[in-house]
Amino acid sequence: MSGLGQGGRRALKWLTVATYVFLFFPVLVVILMSFHPHPVTSFPLPGVSLRWYREFLADTPLLGSLLNSVLVGLCSSLLSGLIGTLAALGFVRSQFKGKQLFGAVILSPMILSPIIIGIALLSLISLIGVYKSFTILVMGHTLLTFPYVFLVVQTQLYGFDRSIEEASMNLGANEIETFFNITLPNILPSIIAGMLFAFTISIDEFVATQCWVSPSTETVPIKIYSMLKYEVTPKVNVLGTIIVAVTIFIPVVAEKLTARRMGVPLARERKTAEPGGG
Amino acid sequence: MRPLNAAPIRSLLLLIRGRKALRTTLVLAPVSLWVLCLLFIPLVIIFVYSLSSRGEGGTIIGPFGLHNYAHFWSSAVYTKTVLKSLLIGFEVTAICLLVGYLPAYYLARLKTANRAFLIVLLIIPFWTSIIIRTYAWILIFGNQGAFNYYLLKLGLIDSPIRLLYSEFAVVLGLVHIMLPFMILPIYTSIDRIDQSLLDASMGLGAGRARTFFEVTVPLSLPGVSAGCLLVFIISVGAFLTPAMLGGPKETMIAMLIQQQFLQIFDWPFGSAAAIVYLVLIVLAVFLFNKAIGLDKIWLGSRR
Numbered sequence: 001m002s003g004l005g006q007g008g009r010r011a012l013k014w015l016t017v018a019t020y021v022f023l024f025f026p027v028l029v030v031i032l033m034s035f036h037p038h039p040v041t042s043f044p045l046p047g048v049s050l051r052w053y054r055e056f057l058a059d060t061p062l063l064g065s066l067l068n069s070v071l072v073g074l075c076s077s078l079l080s081g082l083i084g085t086l087a088a089l090g091f092v093r094s095q096f097k098g099k100q101l102f103g104a105v106i107l108s109p110m111i112l113s114p115i116i117i118g119i120a121l122l123s124l125i126s127l128i129g130v131y132k133s134f135t136i137l138v139m140g141h142t143l144l145t146f147p148y149v150f151l152v153v154q155t156q157l158y159g160f161d162r163s164i165e166e167a168s169m170n171l172g173a174n175e176i177e178t179f180f181n182i183t184l185p186n187i188l189p190s191i192i193a194g195m196l197f198a199f200t201i202s203i204d205e206f207v208a209t210q211c212w213v214s215p216s217t218e219t220v221p222i223k224i225y226s227m228l229k230y231e232v233t234p235k236v237n238v239l240g241t242i243i244v245a246v247t248i249f250i251p252v253v254a255e256k257l258t259a260r261r262m263g264v265p266l267a268r269e270r271k272t273a274e275p276g277g278g
Numbered sequence: 279m280r281p282l283n284a285a286p287i288r289s290l291l292l293l294i295r296g297r298k299a300l301r302t303t304l305v306l307a308p309v310s311l312w313v314l315c316l317l318f319i320p321l322v323i324i325f326v327y328s329l330s331s332r333g334e335g336g337t338i339i340g341p342f343g344l345h346n347y348a349h350f351w352s353s354a355v356y357t358k359t360v361l362k363s364l365l366i367g368f369e370v371t372a373i374c375l376l377v378g379y380l381p382a383y384y385l386a387r388l389k390t391a392n393r394a395f396l397i398v399l400l401i402i403p404f405w406t407s408i409i410i411r412t413y414a415w416i417l418i419f420g421n422q423g424a425f426n427y428y429l430l431k432l433g434l435i436d437s438p439i440r441l442l443y444s445e446f447a448v449v450l451g452l453v454h455i456m457l458p459f460m461i462l463p464i465y466t467s468i469d470r471i472d473q474s475l476l477d478a479s480m481g482l483g484a485g486r487a488r489t490f491f492e493v494t495v496p497l498s499l500p501g502v503s504a505g506c507l508l509v510f511i512i513s514v515g516a517f518l519t520p521a522m523l524g525g526p527k528e529t530m531i532a533m534l535i536q537q538q539f540l541q542i543f544d545w546p547f548g549s550a551a552a553i554v555y556l557v558l559i560v561l562a563v564f565l566f567n568k569a570i571g572l573d574k575i576w577l578g579s580r581r
């Protein structure tokens with residue numbers, strides 16, 4: 001801050017504080033309103049009540065959508081973990097023609113707009129005559145989330161000290177034993193972190209998901225969106241608070257696991273570009 | 279950890295042992311199949327649909343031709359949607375840059391241990407539920423929202439002012455979501471500026487303001503470009519924010535595609551709109567590349 005005077009520095013500080021307030025204030029409002037005691041929201045909070053949480057717990061369709069979201073998230077993050085990790089291993093550890101292009105192909109589900117991915121898969125299943133189902137939803141969410149696993153695992157693999165693998169081989173272990181005993185345990189934290197990020201994306205995805213859900217597979221964001229259209233109830237605030245809690249808590253755990261900053265795709269790609277950046 | 283007891287897995291693993299090419303192929307097969315079958319082939323289907331016509335009950339029939347595209351560009355409703363999307367994308371990008379540059383500068387120049395924590399705080403909104411963060415504005419700016427409530431209470435207005443379902447609300451909602459995408463790349467760029475360059479500038483007699491505008495700002499341009507490109511592309515394709523906070527006038531291109539596919543069931547026309555959108559995005563990246571040079575961004579970020 002050597003380049004600024006006292007006044008300028010203070011102004012800059014308060015501008016930054018204001019930016020953070022702008023980023024977090026709306027979410028706080030939703031959380032606060034979930035404890036509102038009355039059906040019509042008013043300000044400030046007239047009291048704290050768990051009324052809407054109780055009503056939420058008695059609302060079977062809402063709980064059903066939460067269960068659906070969790071199941072879709074679990075299945076797709078497991079599949080993403082497998083596909084993304086294999087892709088990262090193949091990509092980092094071998095050289096082949098058109099590798100750069102292949103990298104772009106792997107990341108394309110993250111770059112393309114979700115509405116395009118949504119209608120594209122919808123067109124495919126209707127063309128081959130498959131109904132929208134839980135399986136389709138999981139396959140779609142896997143498509144949307146495996147690039148996140150790929151990026152996180154790829155970062156760790158680039159910084160991987162391969163001499164420990166060589167040591168294992170020199171001591172008589174074969175490649176397969178080395179992979180399962182040395183490589184996998186070492187990259188496991190980033191695989192889990194990647195899967196947690198995948199779960200977070202899956203649980204909040206709306207735009208592509210709306211093309212793939214059927215009434216029996218509705219997820220939380222789909223439910224929230226239709227609730228806002230037809231029947232506004234404070235239960236939305238409860239569901240919102242739960243989703244916010246999940247989508248804040250899980251990435252924080254994942255960040256801790258990777259022990260480095262991996263927030264936005266760009267930041268992650270850059271990390272990999274630096275020598276020894278893993 | 280020895281999960282290698284199953285005989286078939288063992289024989290498969292033995293087969294690929296030491297065969298580099300085969301192993302690479304097998305390891306990359308799942309991801310390739312996934313992207314090919316669930317994304318690239320479907321995109322080809324979308325392209326073919328865009329050349330077809332809509333039959334009874336939303337079926338796809340001939341004749342094939344460019345009529346959907348002709349219809350798209352000859353109708354004011356659709357061209358307006360495209361222009362509106364580009365306009366909102368531009369507004370959001372400009373506001374994010376204006377609002378985000380100085381906080382990014384502040385964070386990059388911060389020397390305390392708080393910095394890592396503040397950066398994590400910037401990353402958290404990236405993951406936090408977009409639908410809830412958008413919905414929050416309804417609680418704040420709706421007719422019964424906090425904002426109107428306090429204005430009424432203070433006697434500044436007689437009846438609630440309508441802030442939602444307007445371009446203002448859409449731009450505000452998008453800026454709120456896109457701001458970290460602008461701040462983080464700029465922060466990275468400024469953070470990488472060599473302190474000795476700033477010292478040299480000051481030492482040679484350039485004042486604080488001159489050093490900021492002639493050294494810091496030019497050296498932060500790679501981050502500015504990356505942030506602008508990211509924010510523009512994502513905002514132009516926004517769906518939830520205009521759908522939840524916008525009125526009929528704020529229909530954007532992603533909403534148009536969604537309506538054609540899920541409400542009107544005119545898939546051929548919806549496909550044409552999707553292809554138009556894809557081409558526009560590629561064109562935007564291409565023009566951006568010509569004007570600023572993506573190479574520069576990548577080189578800049580690698581120093």
